[in-house]
Amino acid sequence: MVGISQAQPIAIMTLAGPRETSRGEELGKEMHNFMAELYPICRSITGAGVRETIRAIRKRIPLEMHEVPSGTKVFDWTVPLEWNVTDAYVMNREGKRVIDFKAHNLHLMSYSLPVRKKMPLRDLRHHLFTLPDHPEWIPYRTSYYKENWGFCLRHADFERLRDDEYEVVIDSTLQAGSLTYGEAYFPGEMSDEILVSCHVCHPSLCNDNLSGITVAVKLAETVATRPRRFSYRFLFIPGTIGSITWLAQNEQMVSRIKHGLVLTGVGDAGGITYKRSRQGNAEIDRAMAHVLKHSGEKYVIVDFSPYGYDERQYCSPGFNLPVGCFMRTPHGDYNEYHTSADNLDFVKPTSLARSYELCHAVCSLLEDDRVYLNTSPKCEPQLGRRGLYRTVAGQQEKKIPEMVMLWVLNLSDGRHSLLDIAIRAEVPFDEVQRAADSLRKGGLLVDIEKT
Numbered sequence: 001m002v003g004i005s006q007a008q009p010i011a012i013m014t015l016a017g018p019r020e021t022s023r024g025e026e027l028g029k030e031m032h033n034f035m036a037e038l039y040p041i042c043r044s045i046t047g048a049g050v051r052e053t054i055r056a057i058r059k060r061i062p063l064e065m066h067e068v069p070s071g072t073k074v075f076d077w078t079v080p081l082e083w084n085v086t087d088a089y090v091m092n093r094e095g096k097r098v099i100d101f102k103a104h105n106l107h108l109m110s111y112s113l114p115v116r117k118k119m120p121l122r123d124l125r126h127h128l129f130t131l132p133d134h135p136e137w138i139p140y141r142t143s144y145y146k147e148n149w150g151f152c153l154r155h156a157d158f159e160r161l162r163d164d165e166y167e168v169v170i171d172s173t174l175q176a177g178s179l180t181y182g183e184a185y186f187p188g189e190m191s192d193e194i195l196v197s198c199h200v201c202h203p204s205l206c207n208d209n210l211s212g213i214t215v216a217v218k219l220a221e222t223v224a225t226r227p228r229r230f231s232y233r234f235l236f237i238p239g240t241i242g243s244i245t246w247l248a249q250n251e252q253m254v255s256r257i258k259h260g261l262v263l264t265g266v267g268d269a270g271g272i273t274y275k276r277s278r279q280g281n282a283e284i285d286r287a288m289a290h291v292l293k294h295s296g297e298k299y300v301i302v303d304f305s306p307y308g309y310d311e312r313q314y315c316s317p318g319f320n321l322p323v324g325c326f327m328r329t330p331h332g333d334y335n336e337y338h339t340s341a342d343n344l345d346f347v348k349p350t351s352l353a354r355s356y357e358l359c360h361a362v363c364s365l366l367e368d369d370r371v372y373l374n375t376s377p378k379c380e381p382q383l384g385r386r387g388l389y390r391t392v393a394g395q396q397e398k399k400i401p402e403m404v405m406l407w408v409l410n411l412s413d414g415r416h417s418l419l420d421i422a423i424r425a426e427v428p429f430d431e432v433q434r435a436a437d438s439l440r441k442g443g444l445l446v447d448i449e450k451t
C-alpha cells in the first residue's frame with residue numbers, strides 16, 4: 001500500500017494536538033541543540049569520534065559502550081582496522097592551507113591512509129572530489145574497505161587551484177584497535193523486545209545519522225521513565241558493519257526482538273516514509289501504518305527492498321526480523337544527501353519532534369495492544385443495562401462511539417487484537433482501547449492473557 005493520508009489529525013494517542021504545538025517546538029529545539037553538540041565530531045565506522053559520540057549520548061541515557069577488536073570475524077565480514085585522524089590539509093607554496101580538515105571534517109575522505117608528500121596538481125587532482133552541479137557544497141566520500149586517500153572540496157574552490165606544487169599531509173592512523181558501539185537496554189515485564197537502531201558513523205552530516213541518533217535518544221529517555229511491558233534495546237552503531245557485528249555477537253537472543261525500527265533521515269522538512277520489514281505484514285508494519293493513517297501527516301509506505309540502512313542486515317533471510325525503517329525523505333531523493341548541505345539548517349526542529357512523537361505513538365500502541373474475549377458472545381449483549389449505551393466515559397473524556405463498542409465486542413473472539421479491530425473499524429487505536437476499557441469494566445471483556 002502506498003498512500004497519502006487524507007485523515008484529520010487526532011489529538012490523542014500521544015500525538016501532539018494543536019494546544020501542544022508549543023511543547024513540540026520546545027522539544028524540537030532541545031533535540032536540535034543536542035544535534036548541534038554532536039555535529040562537529042569527526043565520526044567514521046571506528047575511532048575516537050564514535051567514542052566521543054557514545055559518551056555524549058551516555059550523558060543522557062544509561063548506555064554500555066562495547067569494543068569489538070579489529071580482525072574479529074562477523075559472519076562473512078571482518079571488523080576493520082581502527083581509523084583516527086588528527087589533522088589533514090593541502091598546502092600551497094605560500095604556506096596557505098587550500099584544503100583544511102580542521103575547517104570542515106568532510107574535507108577528508110573517511111579512512112584516508114596517512115600521507116606526507118609534495119605533488120603537482122595534475123597528480124593531486126586524482127585524489128580530489130567535488131560536486132560540479134553544486135559548486136558550494138563539499139561532498140562526503142569514504143573508502144573503508146579499499147586502501148586509498150582523498151580530499152573533498154567545493155568545486156568553486158577546486159577551480160581556483162593553480163597549477164602548482166602542493167604539500168599533502170594526512171596525519172591519520174589505520175591500525176589494530178576496535179569497533180565501538182553503544183547499547184542501551186531497558187528491561188520490561190516481558191523479555192520480548194522492541195529494537196531501535198541508528199547509525200553513528202557519519203562525520204558532520206545532520207539528517208543522515210545525527211537526526212536518527214537524536215530521535216532514538218529522546219525515545220530512550222521517555223522509555224526509561226515509563227512502565228514497560230516490553231523490554232527495549234537501543235543500538236547506536238556504525239552502519240552495516242555495526243549491525244552485522246551486533247547480530248553476529250547476539251545471535252542467540254535475536255528471537256526476542258518482536259518489533260523493531262531503524263531510524264534514519266528523520267529531520268528534513270519532507271513527509272514521512274516508512275519502509276516495511278521484509279515480512280511485510282509484521283505487527284510493527286501494521287502499527288506504523290495505522291499511526292500514520294490517523295496522524296494527519298503526509299506519508300508514504302513502501303515495501304521492503306534489500307537496499308538502504310541496517311534493516312538490510314536485520315531483514316537478511318537468516319534473521320528476517322520484524323524491523324522496518326522509519327525516515328522522512330529517502331536518502332536518494334534529496335540533493336543535500338552526503339554533502340555539507342546536510343547541515344544544521346537542513347534539519348528542522350519541528351520535524352525531529354514530530355518524528356519522535358510518531359515513533360513514540362507506535363511504541364505506546366504496541367505496549368497497549370491486547371487480545372480480549374467477549375464474555376457474552378451469543379448475540380449482542382445489552383449495553384444499556386450495563387450503563388455502556390451512549391455513555392460518557394468520564395467527565396473529561398470524549399464519548400465512545402457506539403459503533404466502536406460494537407466492533408470491539410464483535411471482533412473480541414480471542415483471535416483479534418485491539419490493533420486488528422482499529423484497522424478493521426478504521427478508527428484510531430486510542431478509541432478502540434477506550435471502548436475496550438469500558439467494556440472490560442462492564443464485565444463484557446476479559447484479557448485472554450489473564451484467563
Ligand code: ZN
Nearest residue numbers: 202208209338
Ligand atoms: Zn549515509
